Amino acid sequence: MTNPTACLLIIGNEVLSGRTQDANLKYIATRLGEIGIPLREARVIPDVRETIVATINEVRAKFDHVFTTGGIGPTHDDITSECVAEAFGVPWEPHPEAWSRLEAHYARQTPPGDFNAARQRMATMPRGAVLIDNIVSIAPGFTMGNVHVLAGVPRIMQAMFEALAPTLKGGAPVVSATVHANGLMEGRIAEGLAAIQARYGDVEIGSYPYYRPGGGGVAVVAKGTDADAVKQAAHDVLVFLRACGAMPVEGEPA
Amino acid sequence: MTNPTACLLIIGNEVLSGRTQDANLKYIATRLGEIGIPLREARVIPDVRETIVATINEVRAKFDHVFTTGGIGPTHDDITSECVAEAFGVPWEPHPEAWSRLEAHYARQTPPGDFNAARQRMATMPRGAVLIDNIVSIAPGFTMGNVHVLAGVPRIMQAMFEALAPTLKGGAPVVSATVHANGLMEGRIAEGLAAIQARYGDVEIGSYPYYRPGGGGVAVVAKGTDADAVKQAAHDVLVFLRACGAMPVEGEPA
Numbered sequence: 478m479t480n481p482t483a484c485l486l487i488i489g490n491e492v493l494s495g496r497t498q499d500a501n502l503k504y505i506a507t508r509l510g511e512i513g514i515p516l517r518e519a520r521v522i523p524d525v526r527e528t529i530v531a532t533i534n535e536v537r538a539k540f541d542h543v544f545t546t547g548g549i550g551p552t553h554d555d556i557t558s559e560c561v562a563e564a565f566g567v568p569w570e571p572h573p574e575a576w577s578r579l580e581a582h583y584a585r586q587t588p589p590g591d592f593n594a595a596r597q598r599m600a601t602m603p604r605g606a607v608l609i610d611n612i613v614s615i616a617p618g619f620t621m622g623n624v625h626v627l628a629g630v631p632r633i634m635q636a637m638f639e640a641l642a643p644t645l646k647g648g649a650p651v652v653s654a655t656v657h658a659n660g661l662m663e664g665r666i667a668e669g670l671a672a673i674q675a676r677y678g679d680v681e682i683g684s685y686p687y688y689r690p691g692g693g694g695v696a697v698v699a700k701g702t703d704a705d706a707v708k709q710a711a712h713d714v715l716v717f718l719r720a721c722g723a724m725p726v727e728g729e730p731a
Numbered sequence: 732m733t734n735p736t737a738c739l740l741i742i743g744n745e746v747l748s749g750r751t752q753d754a755n756l757k758y759i760a761t762r763l764g765e766i767g768i769p770l771r772e773a774r775v776i777p778d779v780r781e782t783i784v785a786t787i788n789e790v791r792a793k794f795d796h797v798f799t800t801g802g803i804g805p806t807h808d809d810i811t812s813e814c815v816a817e818a819f820g821v822p823w824e825p826h827p828e829a830w831s832r833l834e835a836h837y838a839r840q841t842p843p844g845d846f847n848a849a850r851q852r853m854a855t856m857p858r859g860a861v862l863i864d865n866i867v868s869i870a871p872g873f874t875m876g877n878v879h880v881l882a883g884v885p886r887i888m889q890a891m892f893e894a895l896a897p898t899l900k901g902g903a904p905v906v907s908a909t910v911h912a913n914g915l916m917e918g919r920i921a922e923g924l925a926a927i928q929a930r931y932g933d934v935e936i937g938s939y940p941y942y943r944p945g946g947g948g949v950a951v952v953a954k955g956t957d958a959d960a961v962k963q964a965a966h967d968v969l970v971f972l973r974a975c976g977a978m979p980v981e982g983e984p985a
Contacts, residue, residue, distance in 0.1 A: 490937055493770050494905070494954060495760030497939070499753070502775070506749030516747050518782075521756070521773040524937075528772075551918040552938040553925035595921030630940065651748070664805040667849030671807035683744055683778075684806040685751070686884065700748060 480648030480702060481541035483509050485519040486532060488557050489547040489629055492521050500631045501546045508638060513647025513702070514542055524548060529560040537564070537624050542645070544638075547629030549618065551595040561621050562603035569603055575617050576600040582615040610640040649702035654711035657687070657696040657730045658723035666695065669717045677710045679703050687730050694723075696730055734902030734956060735795035737763050739773040740786060742811050743801040743883055746775050754885045755800045762892060767901025767956065768796055778802060783814040791818070791878050796899070798892075801883030803872065805849040815875050816857035828862060829854040829871050836869040864894040903956035908965035911941070911950040911984045912977035920949065923971045931964045933957050941984050948977075950984055 485505055491497040499521070506516045517540060522528050529548075537543050548557030562569035579600045583590035590596075599616040609618035609625065611633060618627045618637040627637045663686050674682045680701040687693050697718070699710040711727070718725035739759055745751040753775070760770045771794060776782050783802075791797050802811030816823035833854045837844035844850075853870040863872035863879065865887060872881045872891040881891045917940050928936045934955040941947050951972070953964040965981070972979035 490935055490954070491939055491952070492756070493760060493773065494764055494907070495757045495762075495770075496907070496952060498757050502746070503749045503752050506747060508749075510748055516749075517777060519747065519775040523771060524935075550938070550940070551921045553921065553928050554935075554937050590916075590918070593918065593922070595925075596918040598921075599918075630942070632942075653748070653750070662844075664844070664847065664850040664853075667805040667807065667852075668847070671849075674807050681744055681778075681808075683808050684804070685745055686804070688884075688886075698745070698750060700744070 480651075481514045481646070482517045483514045483542040483544060484536040484540040485516060486529075486536065486543065486545040487519065487521040487547060488524065488529060488545055489521075490523050490554070492547075493523055501629070501634050504631070504635060505544055505546075505638065508642065509647075510651040512642060512645055513650045514645060515651050524554045524556060526556060526560055526563075529557065530564045533561060533564040533624060537622065541623060543624045545624065545626050546634055549599065549616070549626060549628055551599055555598070557626060558598075558602055558619075561624060561626060564624075565603055565605075565621055567604040569601055571597070572600055572602040572606060572608070572619075574608055575602060575619075578615055578617065609637045612636050612640070651700060651702055652704045652707050653698055653700040654707050654727070655696055655698045655729050656711055656714045656718060656725050656727055657694055658718045658725040659692060659694040659730075661695045661718065661721065661723045662686075663695050666718065666721055669721070670697065670714070673710060673713050673717060676713070677706055680706050680710045682710060682714070689730065694730065734905075735768045735900070736771045737768045737796040737798060738790040738794040739770060740790065740797065740799040741773065741775040741801060742778065742783060742799055743775075744777050744808070746801075747777055755883070755888050758885070758889060759798055759800075759892065762896065763901075764905040766896060766899055767904045768899060769905050778808045778810060780810060780814055780817075783811065784818045787815060787818040787878060791876065795877060797878045799878065799880050800888055803853065803870070803880060803882055805853055809852070811880060812852075812856055812873075815878060815880060818878075819857055819859075819875055821858040823855055824858055825851070826854055826856040826860060826862070826873075829856060829873075832869055832871065863891045866890050866894070905954060905956055906958045906961050907952055907954040908961050908981070909950055909952045909983050910965055910968045910972060910979050910981055911948055912972045912979040913946060913948040913984075915949045915972065915975065915977045916940075917949050920972065920975055923975070924951065924968070927964060927967050927971060930967070931960055934960050934964045936964060936968070943984065948984065
């Protein structure tokens with residue numbers, strides 16, 4: 478069985494300008510691997526309407542799932558939700574359930590918050606949106622077709638992702654096995670690794686140099702959905718690195 | 732004058748799988764802003780030949796500059812260089828200057844390293860490539876047309892970027908001014924910020940909530956190439972936040 482695929486759109490000028498270090502890609506990529514929906518592409522795009530609409534329409538046709546982060550707050554630069562409506566060609570309108578959740582949330586605050594026009598935008602969604610719960614700050618994300626719209630703030634994004642996760646049907650989980658060896662240089666092991674890769678068509682073998690005070694080495698990662706093949710490939714790597722005169726160790730370098 | 736634009740391609744399965752946290756986007760974005768070549772898009776793509784070739788050809792037509800990181804080492808999963816050759820439709824062949832630098836480098840090592848077939852791949856480049864110096868680990872990056880091919884390891888990437896930077900002709904630098912206020916919620920200031928944004932067409936005003944132990948607030952960033960307008964917009968934000976009853980402070984929250 479082929480696994481479903483995913484694309485992540487990171488929406489926000491603050492990431493593209495270098496102000497903010499993205500912290501969502503790594504989380505989403507890791508969790509999607511566990512669920513068996515490998516992330517095949519990620520894009521960082523600005524808060525520009527035409528760019529967001531065109532990109533959503535391009536990638537929702539190309540991947541089984543699209544996840545977006547960012548741009549669903551109350552301010553003028555939060556335009557993801559209305560762009561999703563435009564991409565799907567549906568009205569952007571108050572969502573009754575989101576509306577009542579937010580109205581109740583602001584009424585509960587001490588002193589009561591104002592459910593003003595800006596906050597009402599967070600309860601305005603493409604027609605047909607299915608809510609994604611937000612236990613951190615109430616304002617929900619949503620799913621529209623195969624597009625899952627999440628917050629940009631990492632702890633809110635993570636709460637939304639975990640609320641959504643049980644509904645995502647993945648294939649076999651992506652598993653990986655790492656072997657590393659201090660003191661080895663990639664250039665010495667490259668040909669042997671290529672030969673191992675050639676024997677395992679369904680396993681991705683990646684080679685990653687690392688640097689540590691006092692010396693570095695190479696970490697070799699075998700990854701795939703066939704757990705037995707991944708294990709066997711990692712074993713072959715271990716034997717090969719030992720034959721190169723190194724003292725390879727299973728797992729990531731500390 | 733309109734500024735030239737840039738796109739970044741982060742090439743590597745290890746970023747898409749969540750194994751590795753990208754550390755290059757923030758550096759490149761920040762430096763490009765200073766140089767006046769704002770980054771308009773970034774993509775993370777896998778070590779897959781057809782994907783790399785198609786993406787390079789798409790974005791080099793769309794942006795003034797394309798920067799790539801990753802995939803130029805000696806191992807079988809390092810295929811960026813040959814993909815650039817394929818994208819440009821030119822031979823991938825030994826580059827005499829890169830070849831002699833690397834040959835000399837390995838000969839200098841104690842004991843002498845082997846300039847083997849895998850390492851020779853790092854001296855093999857698209858015909859017409861212009862070298863980008865690498866003072867950290869010798870093996871050069873290169874520029875092909877408007878595509879600048881850099882290493883993935885951050886300190887090597889940074890050395891290459893700074894070797895390249897003096898040759899990049901930018902427009903006006905992108906400058907920014909930040910005002911933050913503890914205790915404010917975005918939903919309270921959204922309408923006022925939108926009104927300020929409406930007065931400054933050439934300034935991007937972004938609103939970013941932050942969370943700190945003991946309370947959070949909102950940081951508002953004004954950004955653009957017109958330094959006077961950026962300064963004036965940030966001043967208007969300061970006055971507005973004060974009118975909301977907050978104690979706004981210039982600069983990023985600590």
